[in-house]
Amino acid sequence: MRTRMTIAVLFVGVLLIPAFAGAGESRATKPATGRAAAGNPFSRFCKAHDLVGTWHLVKYTTPYEFKDPNAPYLLPYQVFQFTADGNMKSAHSPKPFRENPGKMFQAIPAVVTYGFERDGLVTVRAKGAAAAAETWHCVAITQDRNDEEHQVFMKRGDLVMTLVGKNGQPLFVRQLRKSGT
Numbered sequence: 001m002r003t004r005m006t007i008a009v010l011f012v013g014v015l016l017i018p019a020f021a022g023a024g025e026s027r028a029t030k031p032a033t034g035r036a037a038a039g040n041p042f043s044r045f046c047k048a049h050d051l052v053g054t055w056h057l058v059k060y061t062t063p064y065e066f067k068d069p070n071a072p073y074l075l076p077y078q079v080f081q082f083t084a085d086g087n088m089k090s091a092h093s094p095k096p097f098r099e100n101p102g103k104m105f106q107a108i109p110a111v112v113t114y115g116f117e118r119d120g121l122v123t124v125r126a127k128g129a130a131a132a133a134e135t136w137h138c139v140a141i142t143q144d145r146n147d148e149e150h151q152v153f154m155k156r157g158d159l160v161m162t163l164v165g166k167n168g169q170p171l172f173v174r175q176l177r178k179s180g181t
Contacts, residue, residue: 041143042145043140043142043160044139044142045119045138045140046119046138046140047116047140050138050159051114051138051159052084053081053082053178053179054079054080054178054179055079055080055176055179056077056078056101056177056179057077057078057080057174058158059152060074060172061172061173062074062172062173063170073172076094077092077093077094077095077096077097078090078091078093078174079091079104079179080176081105083110086113086115087110087112088110088112088113088124089105089108089110091104101179110127111127112124112126112127113125117135120137120138120139121135121136121138122136122137123136135163136161136163138159138161138162139160140157140158140159141157141158141159141160155177157177157178158175159175160173161174
């Protein structure tokens with residue numbers, strides 16, 4: 001558990017702390033580029049158009065010990081689809097997907113929606129369940145970045161999404177890459 005938490009905290013620190021460092025600044029002090037912090041041009045808060053598309057999981061970490069070690073979000077192969085009309089679909093597998101994600105998602109009903117509270121803050125909800133919601137911090141990578149010390153390679157266009165707990169603590173971090181890139 002301690003090793004898992006250390007790795008997750010390092011991953012979150014490397015990816016998110018620089019991106020969110022300017023979150024408390026006023027709009028007047030933020031650069032016009034949309035970057036979250038002036039000194040960190042490798043990332044910025046996600047905007048709604050960043051999320052639209054089909055994404056596959058590159059890497060995940062979690063400081064949280066889940067009750068079900070076989071839960072789908074802990075599987076090594078994950079694909080997500082975010083549509084412009086606010087629907088989200090996902091598929092999780094212990095083995096690589098053989099089918100084209102676009103075809104696969106045609107067969108999956110849209111039972112989850114997403115929306116932006118503000119740049120960088122995404123809420124995911126099950127349709128019809130107002131109380132069942134997740135809050136994710138979302139950062140878009142704007143430049144390739146290789147951090148050998150933490151064994152992390154982020155490609156321009158990747159998204160880093162962090163599930164936020166009730167008390168604001170990071171529970172789960174996903175690095176996503178747009179399918180086909």
